[in-house]
Amino acid sequence: MPSKTEDPDTGQDTDPDTDPAPSPSKSTGTGPSPSASATEAAAQGQIADGTLGWGVKESFRAYVVGTMAKGRVTVSGGATQAAGNGAFTFKDATGTYDTDADRLTATFQGAVNFKGHETNGAYGLDLTLTNLRATLDGGTGKLTADVTSLGEKSPGVVLADLKATSADLTADRNVITVDDIAATLTDAGAKAFGGYYTAGTALDTVDLAVALSDDAQLPDGGGAGTSGGTGTSGGTGGTGGSGTGGTGTASTIGGTGTTTGGTIGGGSLASTGTDLPGPALGAAAGVAVAIGAGAVFAARKRRPQA
Known part of the structure; x- marks a missing residue:
């Protein structure tokens, strides 16, 4: 039978047969460690943020601020416009995504107003686009907006049919980026422009970037599209002929x-x-x-x- 020994710390006798087993030591790192994929967003879920870049139509912007309409273009609600009467960036996206199904729906904040043909304080052209929403499903989709023309609001107007260069929606660092999406004017969009453009007319291409997590970094320069300061753009353009x-x-x-x-x-x-x-x-x-x-x-x- 083993003899008892004296514990040098307490001075008490201890019995080797009754001593508690030593406590488990900390892992030495041989077990599985967290992988990089643990921080990646799920294949489907809620969009955390995002931007949409779209110029509507370059020639329309030029016409509004030119010598015919003698008007102005104004952004508000968080939207920005690139310098030189450039394209617009709409921000603060919300919506859903599914990278397995290559599907997303994103709604963006901000508004743009086109105003011109002023006579005694009244405008013959007063068009506002807000609450823009882009949908993509397998590479095709719709661009929708609330349209207010001469004080009359039409919510949820499908302005354009969208066609991406690829159906694949792949996230890179938890950001889905889709550039140069072709936008074609719809019948409803033609009516929103007062019939000045016919259905099927090519509009400016659409760029979008959506973040799938709160810590995801959108592309530099404000995400998709070209961003600039807020405010009003104006200018002149030459018209002539007889x-x-x-x-x-x-x-x-x-x-x-x-x-x-x-x-x-x-x-x-x-x-x-x-x-x-x-x-x-x-x-x-x-x-x-x-x-x-x-x-x-x-x-x-x-x-x-x-």
Whole structure:
């Protein structure tokens, strides 16, 4: 039988048969350690943040601030615009994503207002886009916005059909980035622009970036698109030309064309095949000048759409 020994610390006898087993030592690191994948976002869930870059249509921006509409472009609600009457960035995305199904829905904060054709304090053009939402499902989707035109609000208007260059929605460092998404004007979008652009017209491409976790870093420069300061953009653009009897030539912002007395969106202003709104071309040809460009725009905006 083992003899008892004296504990040097307590001075008491101890019995080797009854001593408690030594406590387990800390792991030496041979077990599984947390992997990098533990910090990656789940394959589906809620979007933490995001930005959408879209210029609507470059020629439309130029027309609004040019010498025909003599207007301005204003961003608000957190949206920004690039310098030089550039594209817009809408921020603070919310929504859902599913990278396995290549599907996302994101709504962005911010608003942009286009205003022009002012006469005695009243505007023939007063168009606001807000609450923009982009959906993608297998590479195709929709771009939706609340549209307010001349004080009348239409929520949830599908402005454009979207087509990405790839159907794959892959997250990199918990950020999904999709650039150069083709945007094509819908019938509802054509009505939102008063029929000045026909359905099927190519709009500016869309860039979006969405964060899948709170600590994910969106791309530099404010995420998708080009960001700039908030405020109002304005400027001038050259128009010119003359016409007789509804036929003539017109040199306008963004290009030149020869008017032929066609129709745009069911209206009677001239169509030249350029991507500018009808009023700029018609006025340059002497049509809108005769009856007032602002009045034409206002009347056509109020006209019931087919």
